[in-house]
Amino acid sequence: MKDHAATPGACPFRGTRIGGALGSEPQLDHWWPNRLKVELLHQNPAQANPFGPHFDYSKEFEKVDFDALWEDMRALLHTPIDWWPADYDDYGPQMVRMSWHSAGTYRIADGRGGSGEGMQRFAPINSWWDNGNTDKSRRLLVPLKQKYGAGVSWADLMMLAGTVALEDMGLPIQGFAFGRLDAWEPDRATYWGPEGWMGELPTETPADPRAGHPEEMVNRGIRWEGDVQEEYYDLENPLGASHQSIIYVDPEGPNGNGNPYDSARDIRETFSRMAMNDVETVALIAGGHAFGKSHGAVSADKIGAAPEGAKMSEQGLGWHNPEGPGNAEFTMTNGIEGSWTPNPTRWDNDYLENLFKFEWEKTESPAGSVQWQPTDPNAPKTPDAHVEGKMNPLMMMTSDIAFKVDPKYREICEAFLKDFDYFTEEFSKAWHKLIHRDMGPTDRWMGPRKGGTFIWQDPVPDVDHPPVDDAQVAELKRACLDTGLPARELIAVAWASASTYRDSDKRGGANGARIRFAPQKDWDVNDPAMTARVLETLGRVKSDFDAKGAAKISLADLIVLAGCAGVEASAKPAGYDVTVPFIPGRTDASEEWTDAESFNWLKPVSDGFRNYHDTRVGYNVAPEHIFLDRAALLKLNAPEWTALTGGLRVLNQNYDGGAHGVFTDRPGTLSNDFFKVLVSMDYEWAPQDAREMLFDIKDRNTGQVKFTATRCDLVFGANSQLRQIAEVYSAADGEERLVKDFVAAWHKVMMLDRYDVAEDRAKVMSIC
Template identity: 65%
Template sequence: MQTLANTDNLAQCPFRGNRVGGAIGTHPQVNDWWPNRLPVEALHRESPLANPLSDEDYKAAFLSIDFPQLKQDIKKMLTTSQEWWPADYGNYGPQVIRTAWHSAGTYRIADGRGGAAQAMQRFAPINSWWDNGNTDKTRRLLWPIKQQYGAKLSWADLIILAGNCALEIMNFPTFGYGGGRRDAWEPDMSTYWGPEFWEGKPYDQNMAGQTRPGQPEEMVNRGLRWMGGVKEELHDLEAPLAATHQSLIYVNPEGPDGNMDPLDSARDIRESFKRMAMNDEETVALVAGGHAFGKSHGMVNPEKIGAAPEAAPLQAQGFGWHNPVGNGNGKDTMTNGIEGSWTPNPTTWDNTYLQNLLGLEWKQTKSPAGAGQWTPVDPNAPKTPDAHVEGQMNNLMMMTSDIALKEDPAYRKVCEKFLNDFDYFTEAFSKAWYKLTHRDMGPKDRYLGQEVAEEDLMWQDPVPKLDHEPIGASEIASLKRRILDSGLSVPALVSAAWSAASIYRDSDKRGGANGARIALEPQNGWELNRPEELNKVLGTLRGICSDFNSGQSGNMQVTLADLVVLGGCAAVEQAARDGGVEIEVPFTPGRMDTTQELTDEESFDWLKPVSDGFKNYHNDTVGYRVQPERIFLDRAQLLTLSAPEWVALTGGLRVLDQNWDYSRHGVFTDRPGQLTNDFFRTLTSMDYKWEPTDSREMTFQIINRKTGETTYTATRYDLVFGSNAQLRNIAEVYGADDGHERLVKDFVAAWDKVMMLDRYDVKDS
């Protein structure tokens, strides 16, 4: 019989079915038996039932805080050392900066996931990554502040604000701060963070001896989703992840696979930070700026360190990485295994990091924990004070990832620029830190508080503020009639509006119809947007826009962004009417048009879907490692759709003839362009049988059982709504004899939701 004292087997990943004993047992779980199961339940995360503060108006609560007093309280905490976890140099600032950095640093531009916006650092698996070692201590240090302000201050906002306060008490001028982050109340088990190994070891150790299949080059370069392999030349850097190894935030500080090669490290750094949406200058600013403060900890053999928080025993109460050596903290602290400080003044903002990095020669050595690091060759080089032993001076330290900045020619050029212009370096770090900690918050309309930076930054996808009176109900009705009388088809109008709005992703609040970037590069030229047809629609709408605005005597105007959406709404109404159902599609005016100059084309191009089931678009040349329907589920989740909304929108878009290439796949109707439930009636009918066209089972023939003739064709994107049990039951609702009007009503509601996803100018974030 197993006792609680024997925790070796208990300290396994509870999310991989590795449970021990009794009724739970070690038998295969659902995902073991059905590895290809489509996890539709991922669409229903973040239920308000899990949120104890669902009745709170967080925006109003946050704005009611005495903000200067809050910052004063945080700064007092940062310089008040606690016996249970003594502060290095009597200042928790560097530790808090690291925690804020690691909270924000999970962001990845490929799908917008990660980042600080929900404080996911509190939950598995992120809270137990070895690279997040001892961040659990930081949150406990911050708990008295959180306890004092309660529901007015989210953990997500507090962690980043504390990082800013830490910089300020060490004489660094921050660029700004925006609140408004709302905490998650459950772990995100649907996002792919890399293969999880519960022992808490670096990825390289866990993967030793395991086969790692290669990836097509385009996957690696574009950071596409859902990839299962790795690219050896990039040292296990797996798309879409921004980290090079499982359980890391960025790269292995000892170098790829611990080999201490600075140039190999530089390659990983560049690719990793690129996937974080950072260029070379921002990368150097963040590394050099962050390493101007504090120290790294590596005093104890990692084999002696206890389990991560999720695997720690009950009595640890959420604390992980128990250190049995000495007091387990202070001078005996163990975090990433590297020991020492980068500068002689670890709690003061200065340029000595770059002075030391470029001005000294460095040699390889080992930390007390056995990790590879670098120390000055010159024994008379500057020293750094010990963090806890008064009067003791220690050698400076650099990591392989630091030496990489010196050895890589492009990075070294940036380092020299910063070294020669400290004011410029200060500004670059302040802006890069602001970007790092706010990148996943979306448009500035979501930022709250007194310290929001006034400057509009390109990475925020700026849209001009509303500068006119929006159109009213009578103008909306008149413009709808004019659009429908223009000769533009219902499918063309629907396609333009859907293409504009549906690239929104809730992960980082980017994309959407506001700004009319559908008329700008790169979005205007994406092949899945039917560009020739799209530009015909845009040309006609521009003419209507110009005529309307020139005829107004007051301040009322209409924008192209509004007309694109309004045209889609008018077309959906017409399609429903032609199908026999009268319905009004909601429309909220007030969108503005942005410009090409305010659009970062390279960054915005990451919003282009690599596979889009709503348009039956699948770039088959990429070589996906999972089935298209899994990517389709991912897109539905990024649009915050429920399963019924996903089903209704797909079935409606099919009969509205929205395939990207005008193909007939999934267009299960003889009256395309009308909003009917024909897709679902065909899908659920036993009059047909479904046969793949080849062994890959990507496309299918729908064959009439009586005649043997092929009536329709389909893709996996279509048939998943009949094959998956959960989706089929929803499809049967819409395919029933009384399902037509219900489909139209649900389609219109879901359509309006997508059109409004980016309207943070008029809705609560």
């Protein structure tokens, strides 16, 4: 048979069609959907960045005339654009929506989502139903992006647009910080929910999604668990939105049921998952609905595909509308039609006044969506956004009526009604929090109008003393070891303090030494009794050192320094005289400026680094997948993840001192024993039960059990990509390499939250 692929001039992609070209054939995820996706540790590579691997956003931003940019944005809001006419001749409201929907994907459970990388530019977020026509808002910003180029990231520009719009419409703002770094590829790591596209559940849903082999423990359609009539009714962790393809909640009520009581429940849960309390929730919704309108002029079944599925000729714009000009009075977004207030481009209290002054009846939009209108025919009207002289009835969504029926929300609304200045302040602060929540400490923020300091920023004091020098560092290391505390405990507390960091929202880390306070000091994964003993002893070391008067050291620095000393001491028995890098400059946070409730979301329910798995939690994801997620939040690549795990195992760092994965006869010595056992064929790996959660490592010849292990141990031998790395460390020349790589990765984790040393950061990270 002739091979047509070898024919000169033949198409190299045999059998493919337009719409089904290269990449549409089954991929790895199709054949092995439950495989461990180690490549998630290597997302957004430097090669994807058109500015190159050495791009420094802070230096580029210094070239920008901030005031000119601000005024250019303000001017853009009032510049007519034929291809997308502005509602009420003001692009402000739609820019607020774009900004809100970009920042509103943030969720406190794992810190993912938010505005930090401009992910609204990519799938799947760019094509969510709830983000309909945000593609038009971003396209309107292109002239400004072209003017300022590398000096302003897309992520910053999108947040700036909404903030300038609010100020332009009369809201006093708290400030605005630049510093969000653009991603250059879609986020493949974030789990957005179990449903299929547009919220449809898979056709095959097992009766118990947690049943069966761990490889099959995937969530097959549970976003809400429990009975709405029962006390237990919870949104699946870590999700923040109530439905797939939605930012917060369905505005028509859960699944479009039009029930404001159910809507109030969803609002409270989803907004709390996105780090907002009841006051902030009411302020954001009531404040946001003071502006603009909703669009539902055309039936949804007439609207074209979202941007990611649009035709080539649409050039990245989706939701093609065939009615009329496809925009203006014919615009279709979420299916609800109308405005909340008579003056949709000015900051006022009309939204709340109208909501509580009138009774509202359920009706339908032209697109058939559930909405509400006043029963009083004399209620104020709102001008049409495009047809001059036309007046329309006011509109409320089911999610708005929820504020009237929920007692707590109603009380807050009434307080805002009585005091407009109070409402203004709370909305301004809530907006500031919304768009900055995932930016981390203010050391990362740029620009002249960054605003004040708030507890949700996890603030730490400025350094008020000279840093310790190399001689003093050596002195303190000796002092820590001379306390008699085992190296294992020094290492454990340093790791517990630093490994709380998550790069998703730049929270956690060793700076601030918040491991001293509730809730962190009481987490069982941190062995509270051991942590208290070590902190008390290190506190005496600090007092003795400070009393000498030559210099001072914070407890945050000393915790890390003691861990470094422990690693150095543990390498010596293996024959390695190493110096673990240490950079001082951490300070100690205060308990009153530590939000205990917020910090409890950083508590791990599963931590493979310490072989911790909270058995009180029902899991539907295999432990090694959660382990991979934690490695990603620590910005580790695959070799760093592997080296740290193997090193921590032989250093006896299991949270309970247990033996799982401690594949060595000399625990406490930094060696490559973990990897030598892991890849050796002298052993067999026998599961202790059919679920394959725990394993016995047996000598093949004698059948004797030599070690025990968890899935988080054996994954480094079972996964093909990780096994290649493990074999490198198991080799004759692998131990020295492991020690070096472990030290570098350890230092990287200790430094992840040190944005105060940005000028040294490239050098610091280069050794890691």
